[in-house]
Amino acid sequence: MSGEALPVVLASEIEVQPxxxxxxxxxxxxxxAIGLLGGPPKVCKTWMGLxxxxxxxxxxxxxGHFPCTAPGAALVFLAEDAxxxxxxxxxxxxxxxxxxxxxxxxxxxTSSLLRLDLRRDQERLAQxxxxxxxxxxxxxxxxxxxxxxxxxASEISGLLGYFRGLQxxxxxxxxxxxxxxxxQRAHPGQALRGSSDLHAIGDCNAYLARDGKRITLTIExxxxxxxxxxxxxxxxxxxxEGVHLRVVSEATSLxxxxxxxxxxxxxxxxxxxxxTRAALRSALRVNNQRLxxxxxxxxxxxxxxxxxxxxxxx
Numbered sequence: 001m002s003g004e005a006l007p008v009v010l011a012s013e014i015e016v017q018p019x020x021x022x023x024x025x026x027x028x029x030x031x032x033a034i035g036l037l038g039g040p041p042k043v044c045k046t047w048m049g050l051x052x053x054x055x056x057x058x059x060x061x062x063x064g065h066f067p068c069t070a071p072g073a074a075l076v077f078l079a080e081d082a083x084x085x086x087x088x089x090x091x092x093x094x095x096x097x098x099x100x101x102x103x104x105x106x107x108x109x110t111s112s113l114l115r116l117d118l119r120r121d122q123e124r125l126a127q128x129x130x131x132x133x134x135x136x137x138x139x140x141x142x143x144x145x146x147x148x149x150x151x152x153a154s155e156i157s158g159l160l161g162y163f164r165g166l167q168x169x170x171x172x173x174x175x176x177x178x179x180x181x182x183x184q185r186a187h188p189g190q191a192l193r194g195s196s197d198l199h200a201i202g203d204c205n206a207y208l209a210r211d212g213k214r215i216t217l218t219i220e221x222x223x224x225x226x227x228x229x230x231x232x233x234x235x236x237x238x239x240x241e242g243v244h245l246r247v248v249s250e251a252t253s254l255x256x257x258x259x260x261x262x263x264x265x266x267x268x269x270x271x272x273x274x275x276t277r278a279a280l281r282s283a284l285r286v287n288n289q290r291l292x293x294x295x296x297x298x299x300x301x302x303x304x305x306x307x308x309x310x311x312x313x314x
Contacts, residue, residue, distance in 0.1 A: 038191075
């Protein structure tokens with residue numbers, strides 16, 4: 001057998017990344033992180049994505065709450081908004097922060113169509129990123145960027161591999177805006193439409209959910225603790241200058257799922273033996289789908305284990 005061996009180093013020889021160099025937007029998005037900004041329609045996902053882009057391009061705090069620790073250029077593509085509307089939104093965010101849009105290092109792709117399942121458009125986007133070297137790339141929404149079957153892991157994995165390649169090649173953070181279903185899930189990542197590979201690729205993910213006038217922001221990180229969910233709102237005069245998202249408060253009672261989670265863990269702890277799903281459902285008197293979602297979430301967190309006799313604590 002011939003060929004060149006792969007390069008390796010001892011783990012101790014890998015350079016340590018200082019904590020202050022980990023974040024692009026502290027607590028919200030890591031440097032060079034790829035991930036999804038998810039939620040149902042009409043929940044301000046585009047406002048959120050643009051807020052992040054303006055934050056990076058100006059060095060100001062995202063949502064007036066998360067400091068930008070690594071300012072740089074930002075590149076956005078909004079497939080569902082006309083260019084005048086894109087400018088209007090950005091100008092509104094600038095007005096809310098006292099920024100001059102003329103000095104903003106934020107670039108907008110003006111193509112009416114971008115098909116990133118096609119090699120030609122993949123190469124065009126890569127060339128654009130290579131030219132501008134943005135710190136953050138916002139693509140909104142993912143469903144308008146391809147014609148693949150999002151439920152097919154084999155089809156969607158190639159597209160996600162392309163995004164991962166961009167992130168590694170250009171050291172850029174990539175934010176993919178994506179829709180979620182209307183079904184309630186124990187974890188918001190489980191509600192994303194399509195293959196589970198979409199959720200799995202995220203180094204950082206952010207989810208928006210609306211309950212009446214309230215919007216809940218949930219953030220998760222692969223390599224850092226996730227903050228508590230918080231309430232945000234769209235502030236400013238409707239249709240006027242200065243419309244922007246802002247943090248209102250931390251969410252203290254977001255849903256029944258955390259309560260159910262503790263009930264499941266408590267019941268398994270008190271039982272002293274494995275319990276079947278049917279036994280759990282009967283004891284807790286809970287919807288079968290909701291219980292199943294919670295069990296899967298706890299399993300992924302390695303807080304419980306599935307055995308031949310049922311569920312137990314890990």
